[in-house]
Amino acid sequence: MIKKLTSFKEAEKKVFSKIDSYVKNKIKIVPLIDAINKVSAEEIIANENLPYFNKAAMDGYAVIAEDTYGASYTNPIILELSNDVEHGKAKKVFTGDPIPDNTNAVIMKEFCREENGLLEIYKTVHPNENVAKIGEDVKKGDVIINKHEKITPYHINLLASLAIKEIAIYDLKFGIIATGDELEDLENANLEKLKRTKKIVNSNSYMLYALIKDLGFDGKIYGIVRDDKDMLKEMIKKALKENDFIITTGGTSVGDRDLTVKAIKELGNIILHGVNIRPGKPFGLGEVNNKLIFLLSGYPVASAVQFELFIYRYFLKRKSVVLPLKRSLASELGRVDFVRVKIDSGVEPIRISGSGVITSLVKCDGYILIPENVEGYEKGEMVEVFIL
Template sequence: MFISELIPVKDALKIIDNIEIKLDIERIPLEEAYNRVLAEDIKALLDSPSFDRSAMDGYAVQAEDTFGSSETSPAYLKVVDRICAGDTSKIVLKQGEAIKIATGAPIPEGANAVVMEEYTYEENNDLEVSKTLFPGENVAPFGEDFKKGDELLKSGKLLRPQDIGIITSAGHDTINVFKKPKIGVITTGNELVMSKSEIKGAKIINSNYYTLKALVESTLAVPELTHCVDDAQKVKEQIETFLESCDAVITTGGTAISKGDVVVDVVDKMGEVLIHGAGIRPGKPFGFGVINGTPIFMLSGYPVASMVQFDIFTRNYLLKMQNIHKEFSIIKKTASRKIASTLGRTDYVRAKTEGNLVHPLKIDGSGIIRSMVESDCYILIEENVEGINEGEECDVLLYDSLKV
């Protein structure tokens, strides 16, 4: 197969985005919830706090007893009980009385304020209070954080530590989250070996294997990897294996836009190839297909091309498979030198930011991994733009902004 018409990036993204995702849900304990995606709305099962509680270590009192009190003219009260956090006083506090109270302990009946220990002096149950309190001072009222039935979080939330905190406080032990999708990665190429010790003649090391594993991990999905020689039958068998156990398949190699490229041909026979050749540089030989509803991302064998294709076409789809909806966050920087570009293809120029400037790297070529290593962003040059002049403002996509 041979597609001479390159599909523009925007159209390619639309085609990919159209492939329906079946979201799976699993129930997990809250200990495992960090960086998982909530698959239910969370309502509070209880009130928090479930009683008026002390916000400070000090003494529960009637605020009225302290009106007009100061360092020079303290109020004198009688300490009638002492309660720690987790305890409840059985005493009903009366005028002129105080109950020593720890942070978090319930305000005793009859009390309406807490004076911080710093403003008191106690000797033999005699208490001096050197401050005027207002009713409610240092009291965290019932339901202050949330009330039973309150909706606290919406399904689809990528859980941060504080989100886990509120779910726990709200009385939940386990939650529904979206399952991490399993992504089968097949690197192809007769020229590839797994280690320096295996290099002979025209063989090179299969860096894509390790890069793709990390790329998939960076989306929180679970990679399963294998390598395959350029043999249609073997590639077909491996895709079949992954179709059984995986939610999506990524391949590298065998996508160049010429006759007889094994991966695209195999996918074409097994299902439908929807994209073959994209208006992107580097990364033109990008393929995308669907076999029985499972998306197949066919990336280039060239390390840099495959990384760019992954970032632009694959990454956000893997996130969407976990119900994380992320868009590219483009920022503006000033180009430190002129950048040439090709009409008809969106360029992703590897570059390095420095304050408001962005320096396009001088090294180019889809095989030069160093260009990805020494850069921290892509400069985007749209397909209808011929290039960017020195000092011109340009669109920048930081690698860090791609992460979840």
């Protein structure tokens, strides 16, 4: 039974602190090639400028810019082609080539004509024109990837360019346990039978597995545990041996059939149960054998919201934009509301409500968090939207 609701901020602080204490020992050093889509466990500082030499940004000729002043089609300037460039000389270069130390510009080949070791130039270039300067891309000491940032193919390119061969990532495994007599495994699901028996597919486990994979972690679905406390306890103990974290879905609300909280209390302890958010109020966090168990709702939307607020947002920060609201939104003081929205020139709250309306998750591409001290927002008000 939920005796007292915890505020969202207090719950977030408790959950994140607990995750912090655990994941610091779950860091793995991996080769760059294995780091794609993983979450970085370290801040990486550039160990050198990039580029670390001045290089040609175009195909053409490296020159001393002052030698080209006044050049035009009616008044070409002639330079001698040479590998050792000084005043009156030029060197042929291709994009990415280092340019000689005493040159300061590259003239594009389209504005030149080469003949018999000489180069006719028809255009003036200025110092640093068509040159990628030392440190133009990255300066030594710049942060090139933050802790808790997803590693993209572009990070891989940047890190490799600086001869960084390895990176620290969070290496975690999540076990997923669904509870409830009303559930049917997807493998055995048949719509006619489901309609006749009034059962529902265990779709939450697949959603949660996909969300875990999207974070770059490993997941394992343990199937369905019927409404039997002892069976649930045995499954939790099995999953704890094989995973770092456990996620349960279902069995967190008030009621005799909701046994997850009771089972965890008998195995360990409940850190919190019940958060003043909508949807997702019956979220809980337990601890058994020094491992965390996230208690998520059996309702798909509530489960997705709980995962977003208390797991995803610990590891990765959502990008956000500030846009005008297209219609007014009401909220209740003391509660944080998670509002699903569509984003275009403004923010359109999705009118579908409820903790089990799956289409609202498919249709939304962002969300608003209405703080507990705000009774809502007026149409036209600028609001922060987190992008999914």
